[in-house]
Amino acid sequence: MVPPNGRLPLSRERVLAAGLALADAHGLESLTMRRLGEALHVEAMSLYKHVANKGDLLDGMTDLVFAEIALPPDGAAWRPAMRDRAISARAALRRHPWATALVSSRTSPGPATLRHHDTVLRTLRTGGFSVPLAAHAFSAIDSYVYGFALQEATLPFDTAEEAAEVAQTMFARMAADRYPHLTELTVTHVLQPGYDYGAEFEYGLDLILDGLERALAAT
Amino acid sequence: MVPPNGRLPLSRERVLAAGLALADAHGLESLTMRRLGEALHVEAMSLYKHVANKGDLLDGMTDLVFAEIALPPDGAAWRPAMRDRAISARAALRRHPWATALVSSRTSPGPATLRHHDTVLRTLRTGGFSVPLAAHAFSAIDSYVYGFALQEATLPFDTAEEAAEVAQTMFARMAADRYPHLTELTVTHVLQPGYDYGAEFEYGLDLILDGLERALAAT
DNA sequence: AGTCCTACGCTTACAACGTAAGCTCGTCAA
DNA sequence: TTGACGAGCTTACGTTGTAAGCGTAGGACT
Numbered sequence: 001m002v003p004p005n006g007r008l009p010l011s012r013e014r015v016l017a018a019g020l021a022l023a024d025a026h027g028l029e030s031l032t033m034r035r036l037g038e039a040l041h042v043e044a045m046s047l048y049k050h051v052a053n054k055g056d057l058l059d060g061m062t063d064l065v066f067a068e069i070a071l072p073p074d075g076a077a078w079r080p081a082m083r084d085r086a087i088s089a090r091a092a093l094r095r096h097p098w099a100t101a102l103v104s105s106r107t108s109p110g111p112a113t114l115r116h117h118d119t120v121l122r123t124l125r126t127g128g129f130s131v132p133l134a135a136h137a138f139s140a141i142d143s144y145v146y147g148f149a150l151q152e153a154t155l156p157f158d159t160a161e162e163a164a165e166v167a168q169t170m171f172a173r174m175a176a177d178r179y180p181h182l183t184e185l186t187v188t189h190v191l192q193p194g195y196d197y198g199a200e201f202e203y204g205l206d207l208i209l210d211g212l213e214r215a216l217a218a219t
Numbered sequence: 220m221v222p223p224n225g226r227l228p229l230s231r232e233r234v235l236a237a238g239l240a241l242a243d244a245h246g247l248e249s250l251t252m253r254r255l256g257e258a259l260h261v262e263a264m265s266l267y268k269h270v271a272n273k274g275d276l277l278d279g280m281t282d283l284v285f286a287e288i289a290l291p292p293d294g295a296a297w298r299p300a301m302r303d304r305a306i307s308a309r310a311a312l313r314r315h316p317w318a319t320a321l322v323s324s325r326t327s328p329g330p331a332t333l334r335h336h337d338t339v340l341r342t343l344r345t346g347g348f349s350v351p352l353a354a355h356a357f358s359a360i361d362s363y364v365y366g367f368a369l370q371e372a373t374l375p376f377d378t379a380e381e382a383a384e385v386a387q388t389m390f391a392r393m394a395a396d397r398y399p400h401l402t403e404l405t406v407t408h409v410l411q412p413g414y415d416y417g418a419e420f421e422y423g424l425d426l427i428l429d430g431l432e433r434a435l436a437a438t
Numbered sequence: 439a440g441t442c443c444t445a446c447g448c449t450t451a452c453a454a455c456g457t458a459a460g461c462t463c464g465t466c467a468a
Numbered sequence: 469t470t471g472a473c474g475a476g477c478t479t480a481c482g483t484t485g486t487a488a489g490c491g492t493a494g495g496a497c498t
Binding site: 100101103104105106107114115117118121122125131132134135136138139140142143144145146147148150151153154178179180181182184185188189190197200203204207208210211212215 | 319320322323324325326333334336337340341344350351353354355357358359361362363364365366367369370372373397398399400401403404407408409416419422423426427429430431434
């Protein structure tokens with residue numbers, strides 16, 4: 001099993017994991033076949049023995065991210081289940097910001113992705129949702145989660161200090177009084193100590209869950 | 220003004236517009252500097268007289284898409300204003316599917332983008348929203364719109380017939396009974412004649428607006 | 439009229455990318 | 469012992485973004 005020469009052999013899993021690590025560390029744009037090979041102490045072309053092409057690599061990485069999302073246990077109540085899964089999904093997309101952009105460009109879902117969606121639907125259906133209402137719920141929640149992750153990934157800062165710095169240079173460039181309300185929001189809210197954009201997530205999520213609960217009750 | 224030789228001169232506007240047209244017609248991945256030059260009957264390097272680099276080009280194109288979104292008129296009631304603008308935004312992102320992915324990778328907003336955001340905030344504030352509640356509303360609606368557009372852009376089909384075809388090959392590959400609820404949803408709902416994923420958009424949107432209205436009333 | 443400057447488009451060149459084609463060589467079954 | 473197989477390597481090609489510098493036409497000024 002273990003080869004007598006020093007290094008353990010490549011495998012699809014090792015390639016995907018290394019790709020994920022590289023994208024996490026230095027961004028998706030710096031994930032090239034040559035650099036990925038380097039990280040694995042292998043020539044670029046050797047990767048093609050385990051991955052059909054770069055698209056296949058990205059598909060596999062995307063599926064790995066989906067596999068990190070916690071799935072609701074069998075028989076869980078729909079509302080906490082949806083809430084937990086949405087929070088878990090956002091956390092996964094936040095750990096791997098490049099993945100949000102990939103979701104849009106890669107069209108063929110992997111097994112973890114399919115399993116994920118199927119479990120969500122099961123939870124809704126056993127929670128009393130009709131098929132059309134389950135479709136509504138699924139679409140609304142997923143759109144919100146992806147969209148939030150997309151915006152979060154776009155923010156060019158992670159900490160409050162960085163935010164302040166960015167806002168500073170932004171306003172310097174844009175003549176603050178041309179966008180008075182944007183300025184107001186930034187100065188009196190976003191730049192306040194303790195502000196955390198991530199906290200917005202649960203507010204909007206609960207807005208949607210409230211609405212779905214009402215819609216379900218009206219059935 | 221008009222040069223004596225045949226062709227009218229390049230300009231940043233012409234370059235951006237041609238880029239947008241090319242991306243619309245053949246997808247973002249086929250937008251290369253050489254092809255863009257060809258479309259304008261110019262060599263690739265000439266474009267750099269009007270655009271700093273490809274990133275600048277993409278930023279400009281993104282801002283053009285934002286400029287297509289209808290802004291609420293002064294003094295409009297917040298709820299119809301938010302509704303119309305969300306619908307208009309989705310329509311613009313649907314016309315230019317590549318733009319949704321760009322929003323995530325491009326960090327520096329253009330003037331149309333800033334103006335757009337500022338107008339939205341103005342409408343909310345004059346509608347009675349406090350700054351924090353306006354932030355909540357802004358974040359929730361925008362996340363939903365982008366997320367929906369992202370999912371819509373991912374769908375590998377445009378018409379119901381194409382959808383049926385795609386579903387067919389997908390299920391053939393994935394052993395239908397491994398994902399029973401996904402199968403149920405697809406067969407009894409998505410593949411029904413007249414199904415239109417786009418219709419889901421307004422359902423989720425109204426869910427959010429209902430919630431915001433309630434939150435505002437509770438102030 | 440002659441001179442110069444400035445824009446703008448063109449040419450050439452290069453490093454980095456994804457990947458096709460074919461090679462090498464260690465491992466193991468027969 | 470042999471022969472096949474498969475993982476990793478080498479080489480090579482076309483395409484990409486863009487740096488550097490050239491040519492030239494038109495307008496401004498003397």
